[in-house]
Amino acid sequence: MISQSSIDLVFETARVEEVIGDFVQLKKAGSNFKGLSPFSDERSPSFMVSPVKQIWKDFSSGKGGNVVAFLMEHEHFTYPEAIKYLAKRYNIEIEETEQSNEQKEQANTRESLYLVSEFANAYFQRILHKTDQGQAIGLSYFKERGFTNETIKTFDLGYSLDEWQAFTDEALKQGYSIEYLEKTGLTIVKETKRFDRFKGRVMFPIKSMSGRVLGFGGRILINDKKAAKYLNSPESDIYHKSKVLYGIYHAKQSISKEDNCYLVEGYTDVIQFYQTGIKNVVSSSGTALTSDQIRLINRLTKNITVLFDGDAAGMRASLRGVDLILEQGMDVKVCSFPEGEDPDSFARKNTLEELKLYLETNAKDFIQFKASVLFEDSKNDPIKKADTVRDIVNSISKIPDRIKKEIYIQECARIMDISEEVLFSTLAQIDKKEVQKESKQGQQSKKAFEVIKHQQPVKKVDVQYILERKIIEVLLLYGNEVEDFEDLVLKENDKGELVLEPVVHQSKVFEKVFLDLQEDEMEFSNPRFKTIYYKVIEALNQNPNFELKTFINSVDADISSEITSILMDDERYTLDDWNRMQIYPKQKKDTIGQLVSETILSLRCFFIDQKVKEFQQETLKSIQDTNRNILEEVKDYSGLKMLLSRKLNRVL
Structure with missing residues (x-):
């Protein structure tokens, strides 16, 4: 067992952006960081990390939570193992009892x-x-x-x-x-x-x-x-060898920093490069390169440099892995060593400066390298040359980016001395075959999807769910903030009309929310929201120095996951980087009082609608004179809703 004081110290020290940054290449996105999801295969970032809230959210898979939740999801740690990993990373001594047999x-x-x-x-x-x-x-x-x-x-x-x-x-x-x-x-x-x-x-x-x-x-x-x-x-x-790269643990930070990964074949190649001073190097450990291994690198960088031995036969066999890298939308360069040399022996014989200079000088774009290797065998044989050209164009067809495709076609035409028109025509044929193949594979599933699509009704918006979720978000983010609130008091004016008179008072956000919900006897309908609501209110009431990070780390994993979803929901829009397009959305923190008041007013309007519907049902059951009282109440509630809607600037 790990002592609670050790766990608390780990949570206080660990930074979610630093820990996740060891596994995913993160880029700044406003006050947050974004990156490619480590849980799904994607090319556009949908993974968000919030340093302020110390939580993360993966919008592609729906997963999210604190730093421990990430390690448990990504590395399949148990809770104690995640705590131990963080303690080791931040040089924290933890108190625990030794495991018995x-x-x-x-x-x-x-x-x-x-x-x-x-x-x-x-x-x-x-x-x-x-x-x-x-x-x-x-x-x-x-x-x-x-x-x-x-x-x-x-x-x-x-x-x-x-x-x-x-x-x-x-x-x-x-x-x-x-x-x-x-x-x-x-x-x-x-x-x-x-x-x-x-x-x-x-x-x-x-x-x-x-x-x-x-x-x-x-x-x-x-x-x-x-x-x-x-x-x-x-x-x-x-251990799944197709999903593991030898040396990735030691190389991950250097790969991210250098924005490039050297890919070699053996254990000693990795170790010798690392010892020489080039640390952004990994190996597929003698197995054929797989898509899972490439995706592992893709989280850290978009650039791979494949290093081959001087053996020509081995180079041709290894070139097949280049197509897999291209399919993942990555930029790949290739570098071979002199005949009889491999990365291990070459690094042993050269200094760091000499090794770096050799790699910079001899690393070629994949198309130049592939053409030079294959062209030697085919330059005097027209049929072999045609096969070589087709092989290169087939590699180009794997690239998802259309602009890159065109540039590579132009480069191939120059190197192989063939017209661009012929190459574009060949590329179009390859693409057409791929589309037809995918169409056949997807035809059956598409039909099934269409049947389901026509049968399923349009899902109604759950207004109460959205408003309850919003109240939880407001409490978590701004619960301890002191704001000016404008309450509305229902009064009768000189003409006998009902009017709402504003009364301004100052209060903490959580006190305002709690008292208003109590006064109107409004209950949460969602059981999970109800649990979170009372836990947050209790924490805010007992602790004047309420910290969101501490609260998230103190609750159960399922509640922590739900809180993360609530808090990070709006953050998905920062993935699009609106500021870059000179669009500056208004920040919630600038209008906390208005946000709280409008949310509670909207919830009141919702409950009024519910009450009116109940009265309508009772009226339909009976048309006796006694129901005039119900009609009067409906009229009163409708009038109140009209007043509230005016305050919310809504048209009924």
């Missing part, structure tokens, strides 16, 4: 897999640094690769003893279940036998963007033709 066993599957992986990570490091075999074999290998002690510790590099059950026996001894050792793939279980998957290998832990250990890569150090040179953890509930 029984508690470890009671943890759910996902948490247990993380616990086992973290234990394994610490174990492999200890073996590397503290045992004779680890130092003689594992540490010697890393030193031969040129890695410094600091680099080895930064990437948590380790070693697995060349013994069949050394790791498994130690894990079981420490109270970890064989079930989770098998599920992580660290232990292989065959009938009654158990043995270590990574026996005799140097270990590279694979981490998530937040630094949690998801799995491992292991390299064998002996010449064994039957054993794979590199071995990765199998797929599990926490």
